[in-house]
Amino acid sequence: MRQIILDTETTGLEPENGHRIIEIGGYEIEQRRPTGRRFHEYLNPDRSVDPEAVEVHGITDQDLMDKPRFADIAARFIDFVTDAELIIHNAPFDVGFLDSEFSRLGAQWGQLADYCRVTDSLALARRRHPGQRNSLDALCRRYAIDNSGRSLHGALLDAEILAEVYLAMTGGQVTLHLGARDNEGPAQPVAGDQAVSADRPRLPVIEPTAEEAAAHAAWLEQLDRDSDGACVWRSLTGEARA
Incomplete structure (x- = not known):
């Protein structure tokens, strides 16, 4: 099962008012283990970033001036997510922005749901913990996941943290380091693994x-x-x- 933990940062809160995506971060896991594949881009939105948004993620207009536009990375993004299950915290927000970006490119690009399935981890958390706070920070505290590096929001960092939260919520696994793979080779054995003798009793x-x-x-x-x-x-x- 190929899953991609996804997050975005934006110029503001409402794509209907012309706000755009300025960062996309995707972190791939398969059979509940990281594959080492990531998708990460900062994007030039061709508009200013709201001051309130800068306070959240720290990304300024100056930071984005030399970055590609969504049209420049759309095909690679689609290749990355096609046929995967996307896990997104508060998915309607990110999906709304991604669909808005696709719409700007033309009807032939379709919408996000044409390429992949989306699961809202916030809705899942609310079912698991009704009546409690279920922000990403609150879930990190609940599942004892270290998010000390998260002084500001960042799409890739938040995706990596959400991956740990999602695995903890859905199966009790709270670390991504067992047999982790990278792009250079197969999964590495877990420390302490030992070969089992073929002569052992059945x-x-x-x-x-x-x-x-x-x-x-x-x-x-x-x-x-x-x-x-x-x-x-x-x-x-x-x-x-x-």
């Missing part, structure tokens, strides 16, 4: 009873509902949904 296989199998299937159905269909067990074992 382990007994205990088949589940009908009741245990039914309880297992019911639990997977619950996981599917809680994770919006992202039950990793089924993707790994090929078990069919009921």
